[in-house]
Amino acid sequence: MKRPILLGFAHLLAVLACLATSVPAFAQTDPLPSWNDGPAKQAIVAFVQATTTQGGPQFVPPAERIATFDQDGTLWVEQPMYTQVVYCLDRVPAVVKAKPELATVEPFKTVLSGNREAMAKLTMPDLMKILAATLTGMSVDTFTAEVKRWLAEAKDPRWKKPYTELTYLPMQEVLKYLRASGYKTYIVTGGGQDFVRVYAEQVYGIPPEQVVGTAGGTKFGYDKSGRPFLTKEPKLLLNDDHAGKPEGIHLMIGRRPVAAFGNSIGDKEMLEYTQAGDGARLMMLVHHDDATREYAYGPQSKIGTFPDALMAAAKQRGWTVISMQHDWKRIFAFDQ
């Protein structure tokens, strides 16, 4: 009798395995385990359920499921300085090595001095000169290789971790939850499109073609052997911030998002544009109110500005404000 019983048991296991694969994963497990229960988590879950329930009044066809995410301060840390700006400053010695005449010219002289106090006083035109010198003039392939090399070595001074690990675990869960629900997730960042595209797939699971950012022109040409290549030009095509976000979304995606996530005044127009469509909509703002685990900053911040007027707009328009302190159980994957 032993053998038939074993066979029967194996058969039962096989049947159970079949049943298991036919039940949607999210019916059984919490898609947002790093979120505390509260209005923010509830808003996300309710939105996904409403827009993916076939036959429901708020059903959104899969092709139209577009969700856009600001990057700096929404998906990863932006303080005390945008990561891309750190990259540009770090690249200055190499730029000066290639063009020694820049060593005695401002703003390069100040950056080379390493004097943090003097660097903090650099003006916007100074910064633009540094961005132009470190982000343009090279081939696209050379730029990509330089960013990859830097990302592999550079570390954030506070957490002593690679910048690519400073991504918010709760937002990573939202990205995955939306994708598992048929949404295409896009980054819509004021940061450089070419810069973010280097690591977006590895860090966020978002492929280059779904990264919209501030973009400069490129110039097609041939090298000495006749091989074609693209050179990054100091010519601004899209300033992907404020009104530039909906404009960039139209240019690069051509559809209005159904959900949009930001964290600062520069994301306001993207959220307004998202909300102006018909049917269910989800607009969310990450509020940095957690000085202990990350940062607390708001109206007076130099970057990631969250003025009182934005909080008022969020309340008035029914946008959901995510409190880092109260809504997020964990901030980073490396947190205990």
Add this chain to the structure above:
Amino acid sequence: MKRPILLGFAHLLAVLACLATSVPAFAQTDPLPSWNDGPAKQAIVAFVQATTTQGGPQFVPPAERIATFDQDGTLWVEQPMYTQVVYCLDRVPAVVKAKPELATVEPFKTVLSGNREAMAKLTMPDLMKILAATLTGMSVDTFTAEVKRWLAEAKDPRWKKPYTELTYLPMQEVLKYLRASGYKTYIVTGGGQDFVRVYAEQVYGIPPEQVVGTAGGTKFGYDKSGRPFLTKEPKLLLNDDHAGKPEGIHLMIGRRPVAAFGNSIGDKEMLEYTQAGDGARLMMLVHHDDATREYAYGPQSKIGTFPDALMAAAKQRGWTVISMQHDWKRIFAFDQ
């Protein structure tokens, strides 16, 4: 005994049905039935097999499977005039109705006259004025609605069919074959991005976010009720032709294509850029040499120019030239 036999038969059918769904469709059926056997068809099939054979030396990971297609003359008819130019000319009466002062101003006066001979003599600056007046100045939503309405009514004078039916069946098969093989198919057109996006999903199965074209800027603003909207501006961001094609591909996709299809000198740089990548590559040019079933045009054509130098380049670089006359069994889905 009758019932058990029936049950046994039903069971056998169920097993056969299960087996059938686990066999790849293309192993059994010709993915390119409208193509004659020949070097062009063989090049496509060999490329797809090489790049999708797991473990093979030319395997391309699914995420990198990008194929780009020129539109006019490659996916649909471009003679005797680009469809979008027909649209712009057809829109002139409505534009003049809204701005009656244009009725006596060139080039609008000539277009209103309906004098084909005079219209054929319009210069490029004249045409630019017409494009600006009919493609910009309105909201994105209004423009989309106008194009949809026009497409539903307008007919090509030769075939007496809607323009959206003048798409080449063999190329539709290539699009579907590539998609079934894990490729993302993109349109990369010199035509207007916003124009082509209106119908690309319906006509080619290509969603708006996979249409790259000549693009103007938009301007974000609010209507009287405070609802945000985008206005199409007469400001060129991307001239998606010649060198603008690889530049546009980098801007909008951020990856180098593995396969590229064109039909004119304006597609040369896109094919060169595609070929310059590593591994298996497919570069193809549609040659319009079929005056009976479509058109025959080449070096002397005003549009879709295929100079002898392009044919020489194709031969030298190993690009495959598709002969409409010899490679295509059928041109249109409505052909018998």
